[in-house]
Every structure is written in structure tokens, then in C-alpha cells.
Amino acid sequence: MKKVLAAVLTTATIFSSTVVPSVNVSAATISSSDYAVAFKDSLWFYDANKCGPDVGKDNVFSWRSACHTNDGKFIGADLTGGFHDCGDHIKFGITNGYASSILGWSLYEFKDAYDGAGLTNKVLSTLKYFTDYIIKSRVSATKYYYHVGAPSDHEYWGPPEQQPGDRDKVYYVDPSSPASDVCGLYSGALSLMYLNYKEIDSTYANKCLELSKELYALGKNKGTCKADGFYTSTSGDDDMAWAAIWLYVIEKNNSYLTDINSLLSSPGTNWAICWNDMKLAAAYVIGSVTGQAKYKDAVTSNLNYWQNSIPKTPGGVKFLTEWGMLRYSASASMLALLQYKLTNDEKLKTFAKSQIDYILGNNPANMSYMVGFGNKWPQHPHHRAAQGSMGWGDWKSPAKNTLTGALVGGPDMSDNYTDVVDKFQATEVGIDYNAGLVAALAGMTKYYGNLPSVPPSNTKAPTPTPTKSANPTPTPTIKNDFILEDVNKDRAVNMADVIALASCFGKVRNDSSYKQECDINKDGSINMSDVMMIAQKFNYTY
Incomplete structure (x- = not known):
């Protein structure tokens, strides 16, 4: 001994x-118990991308603390909070709205997995950080801010806590500057927060529902968001259909169904759920709630396409496109597990398992593409905070901080992965990347994870009140967590x-x-x- x-x-x-x-x-070595570990890690990633004065609260990363505490100050507004987009520090409305929508949806659909893994309080805390930011971005019923940061932010290489100067570029939506894509995603996220939070804090949940309806009305002014060319949204109709179905779920008002049939008359797509394509997400919910065949058929057709028509690498992962390819495999797996929940079609569950297992290490490189999982993972994720250095002289060194849970873009068509910081297609991470992965791992944990028959006790979820100072020491959400x-x-x-x-x-x-x-x-x-x-x-x- x-x-x-x-x-x-x-x-x-x-x-x-x-x-x-x-x-x-x-x-x-990928066993049933690994899915719950990966599930936890994938959710933890969001703590690395928090922004604002309260970053240090309920944060698992000791190397993150308050940053960008003057966002909005130059226009007399408090636009602090929310989440950095990827490895940079810009806050894009479209990815904040997408990530909060998908995370909220995953909790709504797989709450038993969150409960069993002891992650319900953590996801609610993360979701509330998103929705607090949406709420404070409101100026009036017809004006919301949704974007903070300029392209010049990318010229800075260093932790967000040390980024100099105040950020003086913002975008907002109003009737003359429409952004129906962001409005739809924000509305959907707020509706889901209402559904997930109404038994915990009815006052806060009702506020979310009120603003969800307000944003839905504002989104009827058609147009797409400004994002300085980083995110070029093709349409807001799919996002507004996403918003409409959740408002229908809550209120059962048939006017929302009328809107949906106009907004999403052709729900089919050969892509995947992502920040620029919410057709399948909306179609799944619409089909499961209303039973309308065209929406159910769109989901079935897409999953058949993913299983049978999209090329795969020699190692077995589906290869939709080069840039950030694993995010699409993750969101396709999420959809497959949701469809399995409805149909019990074992092929869907098997397909999802093949894609998630590849991400976690069942691949020719024998490495996890989720940072911190297993014994081998990418050492150079494109992420300024994780890099932990100031200036471009050190930017190609391995990250000083472990970016636990971050899904990198992934390998090429031949299963070759280039672990280099400036190989963005491969090493970039993002709040949109991880959203589908968290949801897929919730499903994997539910169906493969050997969850305890009696889940851990989860009492009242955290309802942090924003303050002007950050606590760099993470605070546990519940005593047994x-x-x-x-x-x-x-x-x-x-x-x-x-x-x-x-x-x-x-x-x-x-x-x-x-x-x-x-x-x-x-x-x-x-x-x-x-x-x-x-x-x-x-x-x-x-």
C-alpha cells in the first residue's frame, strides 16, 4: 500500500x-456511465463563455471572473451578461437565442435525465443567465438590443477579463430595423423558460411569457439580424414558427397554428438543426403536438437522409460540411433521440449512439473531440479565455486552462484532425456547437446511462439576483451537488x-x-x- x-x-x-x-x-472504454460524465461536462462548458459582472457566480471554472462590465454604458443601457459567442467575446443575438432555445428544449424533453444526473439546478442556472440577459436587453415593447461587440474584438488575443476599453458597437431590433430570426429564437427561449420554471418561480416565469409574446409580435416585422457578416441568416420564418409553436403549447390559441402554416409551409430540409435552420426543431414540436403529417414527415425524411445519404468518414461519423462538422452530427443525434422517444425505432437510437461515441473517442484517432473527456483530447481549442495568455506571441501554445466540455469543430473527411489554434474549421468551439451536444447527451444518458432509479434530490433551483460585483469562488447550487x-x-x-x-x-x-x-x-x-x-x-x- x-x-x-x-x-x-x-x-x-x-x-x-x-x-x-x-x-x-x-x-x-466508453461505457454507459461515461454518458452522464460527458453530459455534465458538456453543460459545464457554458460557464467558460459567461459574460458580465456575475461570471464568477455558480461557475465551475476558477479561471473565469467578471468581464465587460461596461457593455451598453455608452448608450446609457445595461447590456452586461449573456454569453460570448465562440472563442471570441462578441455577444451575438442569434447564437445566444439558439443556444438558450435548444438547452431549454432539452430540459423540457429530457428532464428525467437531468434529474437523474443531478444537473437540473445547473441547467436552470445556465438558462436563467441567458434569459436574464434577454430581459435586461429590453428597452420597450418595440425595441430590444441583441448584439454587443465589433469585428475588431477579434484582433484581441487574451482573456475577456483583461480586454481593454469599452465595447461601443450594439445592434437592436425595432419595427424599422427588423430581426425576426433573433425575435423568434428569443421568444422560444423565453417560452421554454416559462415552461421549465413556472413551478419554481411563477413571477419570473410569467415575466418570461409576457416578453415572449412581445418579441413574437415584434418579430412579425420581417427581416434578419445584423451580425457584421459572421452570421448570415437566410430567413426568420423558421425561427418565428419555433416561437409560435411554444406559445401554442402554452396558450392553445389557434392563431399560432395559422401563423405556423404560413411561416413553415415547406418544413423539409436536408440540413441539420442549427442557428440558421430551425425548420426541423419547429417541425418536430409541431408534429408531436398537432399530429400534422407534413411536419412529422419532414422529420422522418431528414433522419432517413442523415442515416442513408450523407457521406461518412472511414471512422463512421457523418460529414455534412467542413466547418464545425461535429456540431451537425450532434444536433442530428439530438433529433434522432427525440424521434426515438416518439417512435421507439431502435435504428434512430443506434444512429445517435454511433455519432456520439465517435465524438467521445470511438474514432480512428482514439481521442475525444470534447475537451477534458477521457485521457486524450484537443490541446489547442480556439478560445481566448482557455488559452490564458496575453498577446499573439503565445497564441499557438497549448491552452493553459482546460476548457472542459467544449465540442471542437472536428476532423476532416478522412478522420484527420488538425490541433492548431488558427485552424478554425477544426478547433473552433461555440455556444451553438454545444447546445445540440448537451441535448444529445441528455438523451444518451436517459437511454444508455444507467441512471439511478431514485434520482438525486433537487430542491428549489437557484434564482441569482444580478449584482455589480462578481464572486470568483463558485457557489454550489445544492448541498449534495x-x-x-x-x-x-x-x-x-x-x-x-x-x-x-x-x-x-x-x-x-x-x-x-x-x-x-x-x-x-x-x-x-x-x-x-x-x-x-x-x-x-x-x-x-x-
Whole structure:
């Protein structure tokens, strides 16, 4: 035992400097328990992209704190909050609206998975950070801000906390400057927040519903958002149909169905759910709620296309397009699992599993394309905060901070991945990328994750009140919400956890001295992989 303890302590000391292990993870190590771990990590990613004075609250990343606290000041408005778009710091309405819509939808459809994984409070806290930002962006019933930041933001390479100057470029929607795409996405996100939050805080939920209807009315002025060429939206009709169906779900007012049939007369598409195409998301909900054949058929046709017509790499992942290709595989998997929920068609579940398993490591590179998962993952995600350095001189070095849960763009058609910061197609991450992944992993956790029959107790969800100062120490949402690396449950990851793990080092499941809490990665064996996970959060408190 002394020899084992010495080896473990030495390893922890070496890895406490956040050196990332480079041991290949075998595809065979992806087990049912891994889905819940990946689910948790994918949701945690959003903490890395928080913006505003309250970044440090309920944040799992100690390297993130208050930033951009003067957003909107130059026009006399408080536009702080919300989420940075990708590895940059611009806040785009279309990706904030898309991500909050998809995350809210995933909770609505797979709440049992969130409950079973102990993630309900965390997702509600994340969703409220989105909706708080939407609410404060309101000027009047006919004017909302939705964009903060200029293209010149991309010239800065460094953490958002140290970005100099105030951001003096904003866009807003009003009748003369329409943005029906953002209005529809914001409306849908607020309606879903009403549905997910009404039993927790009815006052806040009702406010969300009120503004959802307001934004829907504003979105009837047709036009697409301004985004300085970064996001060129082709239409807002699909987004408005998305908004309309959720308002119908809540109010059962047939006028919304009338609008939908005009907005989404042709719901079919050979693409995937994404920030620029909400046809299938809307069609799925419309078809499941109303039973109308053309919407149900659109979903069926698209999933058949994904399974049978889209080319796949030699490793088996579907390749829709080069830029950020894994986000599309993730959102297609999300839709397949939602359709499985309705139809029990095993082929859909099998398809989703093949795509998600590829993302998690069942691929020719034997690496996870989600940062921090497994033992091998991308070391150069395109993300300024994770990079942790100031200036372009160090921008090609490995990231100093582990961007846990971030889905990178992915490999090329030949399964080759270029782990270079400026290879944007491959290494970019984004709040829109992870939205479909979180939802898909919720489904995978539900159907493959061996969730406990009695889920963890989730009491009243957090309702943080925005303040003018940030607390850099993450605050737990509920007392029993411990992170996996905290083996002894003292809300700190340190030598005490390494020592606790050493007591059952080398044991496997069914051994008499095997302890589930020491099997951090839940692969059925307590070994160096678990030590490495502790090392990644060494000296972390929460």
C-alpha cells in the first residue's frame, strides 16, 4: 500500500500543474456511465463563455471572473451578461437565442435525465443567465438590443477579463430595423423558460411569457439580424414558427397554428438543426403536438437522409460540411433521440449512439473531440479565455486552462484532425456547437446511462439576483451537488482526495474494497485515469 500511495502522490504532484495526459483512450472504454460524465461536462462548458459582472457566480471554472462590465454604458443601457459567442467575446443575438432555445428544449424533453444526473439546478442556472440577459436587453415593447461587440474584438488575443476599453458597437431590433430570426429564437427561449420554471418561480416565469409574446409580435416585422457578416441568416420564418409553436403549447390559441402554416409551409430540409435552420426543431414540436403529417414527415425524411445519404468518414461519423462538422452530427443525434422517444425505432437510437461515441473517442484517432473527456483530447481549442495568455506571441501554445466540455469543430473527411489554434474549421468551439451536444447527451444518458432509479434530490433551483460585483469562488447550487473529483466530499480537490483514492487503487468493480466514489471516470476500474482526473482539478475549491 505504501508503494501505491507513493506512486499516486508523485503522479498528483506532477499533474497538479495542469499538464494534460496524452495517453490514448481506447474506444472500448466508453461505457454507459461515461454518458452522464460527458453530459455534465458538456453543460459545464457554458460557464467558460459567461459574460458580465456575475461570471464568477455558480461557475465551475476558477479561471473565469467578471468581464465587460461596461457593455451598453455608452448608450446609457445595461447590456452586461449573456454569453460570448465562440472563442471570441462578441455577444451575438442569434447564437445566444439558439443556444438558450435548444438547452431549454432539452430540459423540457429530457428532464428525467437531468434529474437523474443531478444537473437540473445547473441547467436552470445556465438558462436563467441567458434569459436574464434577454430581459435586461429590453428597452420597450418595440425595441430590444441583441448584439454587443465589433469585428475588431477579434484582433484581441487574451482573456475577456483583461480586454481593454469599452465595447461601443450594439445592434437592436425595432419595427424599422427588423430581426425576426433573433425575435423568434428569443421568444422560444423565453417560452421554454416559462415552461421549465413556472413551478419554481411563477413571477419570473410569467415575466418570461409576457416578453415572449412581445418579441413574437415584434418579430412579425420581417427581416434578419445584423451580425457584421459572421452570421448570415437566410430567413426568420423558421425561427418565428419555433416561437409560435411554444406559445401554442402554452396558450392553445389557434392563431399560432395559422401563423405556423404560413411561416413553415415547406418544413423539409436536408440540413441539420442549427442557428440558421430551425425548420426541423419547429417541425418536430409541431408534429408531436398537432399530429400534422407534413411536419412529422419532414422529420422522418431528414433522419432517413442523415442515416442513408450523407457521406461518412472511414471512422463512421457523418460529414455534412467542413466547418464545425461535429456540431451537425450532434444536433442530428439530438433529433434522432427525440424521434426515438416518439417512435421507439431502435435504428434512430443506434444512429445517435454511433455519432456520439465517435465524438467521445470511438474514432480512428482514439481521442475525444470534447475537451477534458477521457485521457486524450484537443490541446489547442480556439478560445481566448482557455488559452490564458496575453498577446499573439503565445497564441499557438497549448491552452493553459482546460476548457472542459467544449465540442471542437472536428476532423476532416478522412478522420484527420488538425490541433492548431488558427485552424478554425477544426478547433473552433461555440455556444451553438454545444447546445445540440448537451441535448444529445441528455438523451444518451436517459437511454444508455444507467441512471439511478431514485434520482438525486433537487430542491428549489437557484434564482441569482444580478449584482455589480462578481464572486470568483463558485457557489454550489445544492448541498449534495459534489463534483466527481472531490472524493471525500469536502468541497476541495487536494491531497486528501488522492489519499482517499489510494485506499482502493487498483481495484475493479465487484472487488470487496472497490469504492464507487474513487472510480471518478466510472469505467469500473480505479487506476491512473482517476488520478489524472483529480490532477486536472488539483487545488480547486467550490
